[in-house]
Amino acid sequence: MIVFDNVCFSYGPREILKDVSFTARFDERIAVLGESGSGKTTILKLILGLITPDRGKILIDGVDITKLSEEELIPIRRKFSIVFQEGALFDSLPVKENVAFFMREILKLPDEEIYKKVGGLLRRVGVQGAEELMPEELSGGMHRRVAIARALAVGKASMFLYDEPTAGLDPINSERIISLIEDLANKENIGFMIITHVVYVAWQLCNRFIFIKDGQIVFDGTRKEFIKTDIPYVKDFMKELFFKVTY
């Protein structure tokens, strides 16, 4: 369970989040939506304890993570599988080493077992045969899928976190990523939180929608509530959805 209790965060003089409060279960499928710079990614970083809020509490399974040290945060962070924006693959390593990286560093598995697992994971995300390619040789879609394989490599988490998983992708690759995210959630039977500004992606995958505007939550509701809302900001986002569904 994730609990945000009146969380405030600022970068220098710029206030990013203002008294943000929400509760999320690990098995939910949540989309955090908003314009660029509205504070969506900040929420994800706060959940992982990568940054500390100025005020407020963040509870993960009842533990207030705002006062924990880096070492104490490790078991909290292991509850999540994270796919950062644009994948965050290590540029100097080929695909197979990127996927193997955390298995080698954390699980300390023997090489033979690692490469067997890497092959399986790459097949699972549909990038088999790309083992020896360097990240700069991958397309945007392949990049994200390798990043998903890497997130899966460490073991089963309680929840997936995706930061803009389809940003910069063409519609075909976007669809592939959406299918992969759905497929993984169904097979692993765990929930996810997607940070995105593309309402169509959120609509296809999620059943709860949180809208952030100027660092505050302006909407938090289900699909039904989302469709019926009369909040102008949310309605502006919905236009894209109606356009996509209609055409």
Next chain:
Amino acid sequence: MKNLKKIRQLLAELQDFYLLCLDSSIKLFKKPLYFDDIIEQMEYAGSSSVFIVSLVCLFVGMALSLQLSAELSKLGLKMYTGKIVGIAVIREIGPLITALVFIGRVGAGQTAEIGSMILGHQIDSLRVYGIDPIKKVVIPRVVASVIMLPCLTIIGDLICLFGGYYIAVFVSNQSGSFYWASIIRELKFPNVFSGSIKPFLFGYLISCISCFYGLTTRGGAKGLRTSTTKAVVTSIVIVIVTDLMLTRILLYALGFSI
């Protein structure tokens, strides 16, 4: 008011830098030590820099010898070229020039690499999976710099002296054997110690400054440009100031009279 804010920012930056230096020094003695990363960084900082260090040192040695020969010949003291080139290169010019080249090639590269890892969330990825970026990213670079800069300085010194030799013998028509003999006579403990202690400290400072600015990179390509520039400028200033302070301390400690 604006100045007060800047001073506060500078003090906070200094505190963060001090904490990074302290953290990397303490964690150096804690497991795990990423040996492969250290070797990789040594290869980048060391063997890949040999050519550029040699090139710069060769021309600096030649220029130095040329200037000294010209001035000393006016006084009829041309035969002292080797002695003065030797002392200047071993004690001062070799370590300083090598460090400045190292800043441009290795320090800037370290800042840019770590900065792009920050912007690409690679450092965040490490933290999420419980890998300490200080141990995985900073320490290998600091260790590699501390080991490789002294090695490069030895090579740089030799090439610098060789450049001086070329000018002394082929341009200034001095005796080659006398040139080398007068340099060898100057290879005494105070001179060698004074020149060999500096690169260790310079290597540590350059890599700590470079890693610090890399880790504090914010704001895309412009932020990366700013942090790389800051790292290079700060490293140059700190190395030159440290060199002056160290020279004064060493001259005093080794019993040189001024």
